Amino acid sequence: MKRSVVISAIAMAFMLTACGRLTIKTNGFSVTLGGEQETKESLADNASSEMTALTDGIIQTDLIQVTIPEELRDLACASTDENTIDIYDRALVDEGYPGLVFSIGISSDCDVFAGGMYTKEGEIFGADGTVYNVGKGYASEIQWDPEMPDMPESYRKLYDAADGIMENISGVGDNFYVYKSGTRGEELYTEILDKYITAVSEKWSPGQFEEGEMSGELGVIAANAEDPFENIGFAYMDINGDGIDELLIGNMPEKAFDGMLYDIYTMVDREPAHVISSYLRDRYYACEGFDVCNEYSAGAGETGTVLYVLIPNSTELFMQIAYKCDEYENEESPWFKAYNDGEWEAVSEEEYNDALKQINEDKLIPEYTPFSHVIGIDFSQVDMSRFATFTQLVDNLYPGMAYANVTLNDTDALFVANGCYDNLDGNHAAIDSSVFIYDKDGNVVFLGTVQSGGTANPLAVKDGNLYVAGHHFVIKCTIGDGELVLREAAYEDFDSEGNASYYYGTAEDGGYRPVDDDSFLNRLFEEAMEAEIIDFQEVFE
Incomplete structure (x- = not known):
């Protein structure tokens, strides 16, 4: 018997206490269902789609730009429509075979391009506030001569390059692509x-x-x-x-x-x-x-x-x-x-x-x-006199927590995170941290906590400043006069009809003020993207 197989909005606030401390918090098989859902496998039979050679290696839609590595451009051709980019083995297509290597699908509908023949690979954050799934799909049937037992070499090269191509997608204009966003637990x-x-x-x-x-x-x-x-x-x-x-x-x-x-x-x-x-x-x-x-x-x-x-x-x-x-x-x-x-x-x-x-x-x-590894430690309730040095503090962390030595504004600091993760770039990144320094008397002092909007925006440092970001906000802060202090921050908010409002603030402002456009936010995003991701060391048993 044949069987049928079948992000949340981010709220953000910053507050300067009477002590000048900064508290930052963010909230951050094929499928057949009654014959109504169809998995797209190839555009070879779609007369409205034209096969295009990849002379410059660039394929672009209104939302994303895909770059084929230079050494593979002569091997590939592509076909696009409103929601899909299909990458083909050019030689197989010329020989009359389907030749589909993989597809890139884009949709704001979560029922599309995540499941069936597609796996979700990331998200596009549209300039209008819309979030789109970006999925990678493969054909369910052989795409070359069925008499050939092995995958053709040219097809194999393109197939093996698919993940790298997905990772290096970029957004067009003010659209922003984040690889693996919306996929990591x-x-x-x-x-x-x-x-x-x-x-x-x-x-x-x-x-x-x-x-x-x-x-x-x-x-x-x-x-x-x-x-x-x-x-x-x-x-x-x-x-x-x-x-x-x-x-x-x-x-x-x-x-x-x-x-x-x-x-x-x-x-x-x-x-x-x-x-x-x-x-x-x-x-x-x-x-x-x-x-x-x-x-x-x-x-x-x-x-x-x-x-x-x-x-x-x-x-x-x-x-x-x-x-x-x-x-x-x-x-x-x-x-x-x-x-x-x-x-x-x-x-x-x-x-x-x-x-x-x-x-x-x-x-x-x-x-x-174990949940004990994510509870972490509420350092605001800890007697810091227990720790004469950063080393003693690190020795008291739970397994699974992580730490990093960071310099902000010429001040050496210890960052302690509840956990860290492989950022796929050689770093073990974190999205939250408690921040410590030595005061003028050499005592270990807890300054406060920071938390970003998710793994797509790990904590990062540039020019002595710490960048704490999410999909719709950026906070830039540093250490000054023995305190964790705000330098500037910006965020955007969208009403029920998708209309954006923009806000910007500094320590001198004492809060956010409305601004005309997203120029402050975009500038801070650019700075955050150029910042160096903090590399944390995980604590083991």
């Missing part, structure tokens, strides 16, 4: 992690966990574990193949049900959404092949295993195939399977056992990070 689920920290800290009951769309089993763990933040962990993993991380919540020392996902979260229209919770008699697992496995017990005489796929941009789990042992249905031969039509059919015990064995082998065990 570290950027997407901060508020969800904060919810778990609150629930555990306040010792919520299992019922309160469930009311908050969290597994009640975690309430039991939180109530009984000696250190619940060490027992409960999280992991980021793309479990449906759309290029966007899901958030998985699990129990760190789990043995009886190793790998069980107590909670699954995904992104729907750029907002985190709860998918499902596990309980001891209704358990969920991630599996190879982008499947989600559900094991259930419906009494002493019935147990079952169901494979689902998580539909992209949705919390819906679409059933693929199910197996059950149901003695209530047939005590003598209780083994059954069903596809997504829900019609159960009898199978042999051998087929049933073989299927469950394969499913168990395909289960994935996420590498959970």
